[in-house]
Amino acid sequence: MDAVTDEKPWPDTIHAGECEQHEPLVRRVLAPNPSPYTFTGTQTWLVGAGRDVAVIDPGPTGSGMSIGDPPDANGTGHVDAILRAVEGRRVAAILCTHTHRDHSPAARPLKEATGAPIVGCAPLALSDDGPRADSAFDPDYAPDRVLADGERVAGDGWTLEAVATPGHTSNHLCFALVESGALFTGDHVMAWSTSVVSPPDGDMAAYMASLQKLYERDDRVYYPAHGPAVAKPKQLVRGMLGHRRQRERQILRELEQGVRVVPDMVSHMYKGLDPRLTGAAGRSVLAHLLDLEARGRVLRDGDAWSLAA
Template sequence: MATPFDPADLPTGILMTLSPLVARVLAPNPSPFTYTGTQTYLVGGADVAVIDPGPDEAEHLDALIAAIGGRRVVAILCTHTHRDHSPAARPLSALTGAPIIGCAPLTLSDDGPRADAAFDADYRPDRVLGDGEAVAGTGWTLAAVSTPGHTSNHLCFALVQDKALFTGDHVMGWSTSVISPPDGDMTAYMRSMQRLLERDDIVYYPAHGEPVENPQRLVRGMMGHRKQREGQIMRFLERNGDSAIPDMVAEMYKGVDPRLYGAAGRSVLAHLIDLNGRGMAAPLEDGRWQMR
């Protein structure tokens, strides 16, 4: 019998080369929401950019400095400001002198149970990249692709030379992204997914999970999954009438790790808000939802 896969068993702190321009270092922060942990990417050769520096943990910072190996760091790029992605930007900037560049700062408190990492309240970028703006080094260019949905400030970064896209948490290699209101927005997420579907990237490098080598197929599948979930919600309301979100989660997420029920509930809420905006569902004063 095969030994069950345990994400915590994967080696952390080791520089793994993925292409001539791309390498990664896995942070030691596996969890039900980060899978094996946050993957920090190094892009370049003679000089490098660091994408999603990860949590501010001494072990991870030491591993990143060893991986950089004295090369000049052109930029420290953050896809978004959840605490498993951006906090190491500050100490890494202090150690390397590199500017923090990428997504806009964003801090807010969720109005329900946390569905993923909280926001990094101390994130202060030296430069915010707008959609299409780029950072370049010797033989590489990274262009920002605005992808709101998981968070309103989420960016992906396109490596022009490889037709590769660093997708942060917008598209992950192991699970669908958490969409948690009030900042997480299902309507924006689906628009962003459609945008990726129309691109010609040949590989995705997510912050969690392995590289995705048929990205358009995965995006189509993830969009289909969201449409199926939307259909489940509508059928539940049709069958049961006015309903509470925990009741929907109990039926629709059977077999899911109970630790993920909070995230599931936030995802259902995101779908309901989207359905409300499209005139298909409506909230009631007691927290339940009904069909329109």
Template sequence: MDAPYAILEELEPGIARLLARNPSPYTYFGTQTYLIGTDVLVVIDPGPDMPEHVDAIVAAAAGRPIVAIACTHTHRDHSPASRALKARTGAPIVGCAPLTLEAVGPRADAAFDGDYRPDRILADGERIELAGGEALEAVATPGHTSNHLCFACRGALFTGDHVMGWSTTVVVPPDGDMGDYMLSLDKLRQRDDRIYYPAHGPAIQKPNQLVRGMIGHRMQRERQILRLVGEGAGTIDAIVAGAYPGLDPRLIPAAGGSVLAHLMDLKRRGLVEEAEGETWMISRSE
């Protein structure tokens, strides 16, 4: 089915979205940009460096002032359009901290946006004041990336890539950290948001139920990896083959990154250790 690119969709009063035309095995139909507000707007995740998407955002604003451009994190499918949108509207760039690495794993489209320069970095709990006494609140959720933020407003949580509506989140070292990701999931589990709006995929109507399931899934994956290592599957390739049978070949590098993130977390906890030749084994202290 065709995705509604460049068409503003009202999801509920004061919350609308635009879909960027950057579909991939990792982005689903593309990155979803959210417009929050009625008379004045905040734009969340302006998206990739695509002039036609920036044009669509400006057209959707329809003359309403944009008071902030908020970025959940700095992968290139999320933040690069912030600069062109700022140039067009004068709105400040706010949200996550800048972060640049030479490589971030299997996704060429997700390398960090090295030119991201926020006018204001938001710490956990800091707010952007909106019209009518409302505010957009930053919720720090490191794990997918160390600088990842979600944003809370009107009982909704805009989850970026921390929780997605169509797939599990890729956590790839060196910046992605499975231990941090699990702690951030537990942080969301303790909240009472009524709905999640992710950057990729449909809205999540029962967020707490989904988060509990995600935590259980990750713990099950951890046990599976420990079992495979204990049975002699010591390399990441062997673990991926055992843990993800029939996986789309395009997603194998990402699965390998997530396996590595689990292994590094297990190593910190003293459950596995690295042997020679990039192999892993159950910790001898166990």
């Protein structure tokens, strides 16, 4: 389905706070915020094996936790876990892929603890009318430097390049690790689920264009903010593009059959869906409809939709 998946349980936080090595320049610290939208939790990525490191997506604090603010496996908070993982090294930069509350709020206390600048995506404070209480926007995000597409941040033995990927949010960035061919994909591409695209900030046309942009790259592996690493990026992205096009065709068939409102489309298109996830599925259907409207394929009358003549 388009928003999230409930085919697997969202695991407990037994590994939260532990630092795991994924390749010589890449380690992961898992935040203790598992949920239907975050899977095992937000994955904070540490880049660098020398004198300094970069921290990507420092994660949530307090109300950004989907299950409160629990301790991790070591009995402390997520920022403390990051500090343990970088002990002995300087934090050169704190990078955020986007400003949902399960990604960027911990940048502030981490900056206070280390003095490192916050860089990456642009600030965005938007009233989100979608269903994702765990991922509302972070209105207090204040970067020291905003990265444009192709701009770089470098440290001892590592270089990260910003790859603009709007769609999930308008300010979403991925970060390419030049030395190893890895791409940190935030919420844009995940192996366990497709991403929520929730208007008004989420934009399906932009999301599809960003997927195509990644498909044309030659990244070796993806490290998303939620779920496992992606060992075959092109294969996954090709499938995601096809899946979204299939959803669009389903919506057009629903309209052909006289189904006019989003809740009815969701009930027909997402059989057996966990009721907790119907709102998120509806947001993605709405994003498709708005894209179709912009292309002149459908018409809107209040909450009702129809095929264009």
